[in-house]
Amino acid sequence: MKGVQTLKISISGVRGVVGDSLTPTLLVKFAQSFGTYTNGGTVVVGSDTRTSREMVKHAVLAGLLATGCQVVDLGICPVPTVQLAVERLHASGGIAITASHNPAEWNALKFIRPDGIFLSTYQAEELLDIYHQGEFRLADGISMRRVRVEKGALEAHMNAVMACLDVDTIRRRRFRVVADCCNGAGSVVTSEFLKRLGCEVITINDTPNGIFPHPPEPVQENLTQLCEAVVAHGAEVGFAQDADADRLAIVSDKGEAIGEEYTVSLATELVLGKEQREGLPARPVVVNLSTTALIDDIAAKYGCPVIRTPVGEVNVADTMKREGGAIGGEGNGGVIWPEVHYGRDSLVAMGTVLQLLAERECSVSELVASLPKYHMQKLKVPCTSEQAQRMLSAIKARFASHRIDTRDGVKVSFEDGSWFHVRASRTEPLVRLVVEAKTEKRVNELIESVQEYLGAEEFAKPTFAG
Template sequence: MSKPIVSVSGIRGVIGKTLPPEEALRWSLAYGTMVNGGTVVLGRDTRPSGEMLRGAVLAGLLSTGCRVIDLGVVPTPTLQLAVQHWQADGAVAVTASHNPAEWNALKFFEPSGMYLDAEGLKRLRAIYESGAFKRACWNEVGQIQTDATAIDRHIERILTCVDVERIRAKKFRVVVDCVNGAACFISPRLLERLGCEVIPLFAEPTGVFQRDPEPIAENLGELCRVVRETRADVGFAHDADVDRLAIVADGGETLGEEMTLVIAVYHVLAHKERGAVVTNLSTTMAVDEVARQFGVPVYRTPVGDINVSKRLKEVGGAIGGEGNGGVIYPRVQYARDAIAALALVLEFMAMHEEPLSALVKKLPRYHMVKKRLPIGTMAVHELLERIKQRYTAEEVIEEDGVKLQWDDHWVHVRPSGTEPILRVIAEAKTPEYADRLCDEVIADLRQFLIP
């Protein structure tokens, strides 16, 4: 049987193929050993395979003496907040986030609530490979404690960070697409607390996804239709574990996943506080334009929630995130939190009389194309080296794959942390140029691939 994909984004695989329960058990034994039988928060999304993997994870943690705080089905950012609440030694989330239903994953967290970083993953992998697991004797086996209030605490934290009365006064009509995932338990509730008329879509927590769970434009046709037909002020869409947010404006136009962060950055800098912005190397240049408008610096990191979160905390920034719809607002927590992002977008809308469709036209906007290329058997570093030699750019950044940067466009080639592919991302002033740049790089890469 093939092995799962291992990265700071988690241990990911296909159920029945690359992520059997014994694999989940072994990784959980390793993690329980790493935290020395401490307190671990556990949660999952709604995928049908989640209960099976939860059992394997529980067995591994309890057998190493861990005290497990079981949240049940919760958004990943809710779990991350709970780590702080319980002053836990870490956490495990059973979720494959935006991946299709046949996938699942184990995500591991630090005591801060942030993901394990590369060094933490290295230590975890070493324990996994050694098989030298902590073994609790009969009277030291861990215990399970249930926490049924984690979502309530998450909602209350968010409500302290936005102008609730201003939002309530607008009485927004909102369509929310929960993709039958963990958002079912939180997004409609938060919207109701904010005085919105809520129109739920795919809001049964069955884990049977009625669209691809990745909240990108091509997967949001039904949300666009419902926003148009109900004359809603806005539509929101999540992935399965609620760390990403996509937006559909009034009239039913998808804004594109990059615009979620652009709106949040503009709103925080314009109306809440000035401070540095942190984002990853694959995020739109529109973030830089907004930051320049308010005279604050932008720091770029390799792709990955943990990379952005750690840098954001280091520099004491006002806001950060990733262009896939993941917003990190430190007043809530140092984690991608689609529920916090949703509240920030509504607060932004509440501060203006114009509809969202008009407001976004005032923000800088580039055109981004994201494509993928299966890489076969050739070593990734060889492909990246060829691309670096092939193109002459104003700046070459090798911190995460290879990014070729020019004044008003760029292309970024990097190995995926969640799939066996190369991601090729290009951004430019026009969609045609971005698409052409992306295709040109992919064509060059294909020449080097071993059949």
């Protein structure tokens, strides 16, 4: 789209298109900024499998070493592996090299603080101040340290997740699982993790070469191959990860993509039920503004409150930590279980879903049928930042008579329980629209009302995102 900038700097880190906005010079400067921010401390680095990872990694290493950091290199691994390693090694921070669900031509840096959570808005602003000032910490040649290679991070990650699961119950079920790793970071750990849970594992797209066989966002239109494989192999469940393996989508025993909103919903069902059986007091569930209302139904069943935050993993994680959340995450397939760590984790999502299925002695399709039914559509509107702001202002004015939440874009809620949420993406040059209601007819009505008000002349036609 003409005029749309490909460089995105936000609480989600810095990301851009390699060979365009994401240059070696920019990467070195951001790494120097983070090295200065950590005062030359220990920094853990890991990456997904993108073909640009070597260039990005070497630029990052150069910037960190120049500031005197002790760099711990994990190699290819999921983002949650990096987060856990930062905590386990008592590091000053971490950098995950990944553009997550973005297309293959993108790459990014995600900055992690000592507690294994991404930088908050305030902390990210501090880092940006260092970047813009350009006054970086400099180490002399004698004091520069060698990069330390860490081999045990994946093992530690698997053990941390399994320690919080009822592994014996899962193993007795002997699940047959198909896993689609999208040739991303999950390729180096998912099969082994599932085998340790007693599963018969069929993997597709599990070569860690960064050649994505389909767009890496785990949404319905990208799961055709997985759906077919589940049916072909007679599997009980299919799991799809994004490129950095922090998000998970689920395919049922019938070969149907059930929708990524069910991932955090099923994990919530498992954890709240477990805590109730253990006689623990009801604790909050923390999710973002765009997450399905199914979460409210599940939480109400167990007498637990729901706290909603602006979109962004750090917003959910910080609120969970502050409010003592039992479980949380985001409706994009991200599950955060504090018993393991405060970060979205596809291994946590797989483990909790498998345990729920094993405890209930049912199939994925039976489990979904037992829950309240909602209809949701997610759409994208490519636009510039300026267009996005005009769009949000117009919607806020148009729906001012309804209940509005403006903490992150504009969320409008209606008396019948339906709602829509419009916000500018922090990771791509576009606006995201999420609409949910009890009927498909109502969803379409809301989509039409928003689209009609925005007008087709100025803004690109939205495309369905799941």
